[in-house]
Amino acid sequence: MNKQRRKFLQIGGMLGVGAALFPYEIAARSAEIAKLSKFGLQLYSVKEEMAKDAAGTMRKLAGFGYKQFEGFDGGKGILWGMKPAECKSLLSDIGVDFISSHADVFKNLDEQAEQAAEVGMKYLICPYIGAQNSVEEWKNISERFNKAGATLKSHGLKFAYHNHDYTFKMLDGQLPQDILMANTDPDLVDFELDMYWSHVAGYDPLKYIAKFPGRFKLCHVKDAEPDGGDTHDRGVLLGAGEMPYAEIIKKSKKYGMEYFVVEQERFVGTTPLKAAEANAVYLSKLKV
Template sequence: MSINKRREFLKLSALAAGGFLLPSASTQAANWLSGAGATTHKFGLQLWSLRDDLPKDPKGVLKQVAAFGYNQIESFEGKQGMFWSMTNKEFKSYIGDLGMQIVSSHCDFRKDFERKATEAAEIGMKYLIAPYLGPQKSIDDFKKAADEFNKCGEICKKNGLKFAYHNHDYSFKKIDGEVPIDVMLKNTDSNTVFFELDIYWAVTAGVNPADYFTKHKNRFTLCHVKDRMKNAVATDQNSSCVLGEGVIDYAPILKVAKANGMQYFIVEQERYDTATPLESAKKDAAYMKQLKF
């Protein structure tokens, strides 16, 4: 085993020892199927989970999402825009009739952001989110991005919204001796720029999500909830799976998150091996309904 692989293995082992990774998926599945700890909290779906189906029939797919039990929607900006060939108000009205609300959307924050903030504000959205920066050449590149985020944060504030950044695993990998997400947290305005912690990507990077929730209270106000496959090697990035079938023990993680300012719990599904996207979304909703935190 190489030194880097061993380090990642030890990080994941520490997560397991801390109680945030299940010793086996069967324990989690048993609790889920037994209905232990049922709760009535709200939870949402990142529509990227249905990226192949949604463009073909936005209204029909959204109707199925509502039937699965999702209360909230986090959209993304595809070819049909954040509102899927509907106006912002048409979209709000349609999903409202289905019992859902759009709370946030991923978008291109470098293009026509003022208009997007205005449209989001008109329908009561809470956040616009930068979904991806990608690995950068230097830590200064992340500092420059933080400056851009501060400007977006001011635009959002002016419109009654908040701005947030969604991480991937690269956000936790040191560059020039510093951790990018730490630099982003330090160099952004805590009153206008927030963070959406993708818990899967944090765990994949060998990070304990609870450490960030407690150290940076009220900065992580949204999160992505998705599981990591059992027996996935530490270096395997593409190992997400249906909630309840993997190794991440979400109840203790989300309890800590909620106690430290987390407001929105958004399911995201990226990989489909055992079910179609819609089947996966349905299974994920069933898991979230039974999760107590």
């Protein structure tokens, strides 16, 4: 083989290897600079504004970059008095998905489920159940969740439970959150992890998600100021606290987390709408 031909084959081989590796290199680099393409807001964060002008407030939030909403019953139902068709039209106009709503899942569940399904929601969520006095009571709560989940499944929806800190406080040698995980049917009940509440209760949210892969599909993203001790009043704007959300979000997706919902309940030196805008900016720039 002459030198010219050998050199040609060597160059060709090198190009071949480079071409084969090129897509993987792109993927690796893309992973390094990946951003969170969609994130939501729990509308309770702007509850006063929602009470005054729900449609106008939702339009403003969409302008901040939110692509998903999670609702709540503000006294006018989960659609704030809007008809499903009206709400669906608004969402289409502003380019937002209404993924879920906190609701009283033990009253008029079929009626609420019909409304939720019509606007495209995927979940109705129990936002609060209160601390129970015994392990047996928590098992009874689990069964109520299973029944609510079965009702919602018949409407094409899913049930989820949103925790506070009380499910992360030991009771008779057991963690109430563990009891719920063990006694609810994964086919009927998902969970929305409020990462702030687990954090201030002393449980690493990422480690807890890893213990139960596939059970936590939604989460509340809110930050806690450092060195707060046991106090619950530690909420700050995203990025101003001690919770490493770039890592939490990136790794939690590996365990089945799908929806990242901002919630802000404490406002220091800001307003609810300004906080919502600042949190959207933070998440839009976060490398996950």
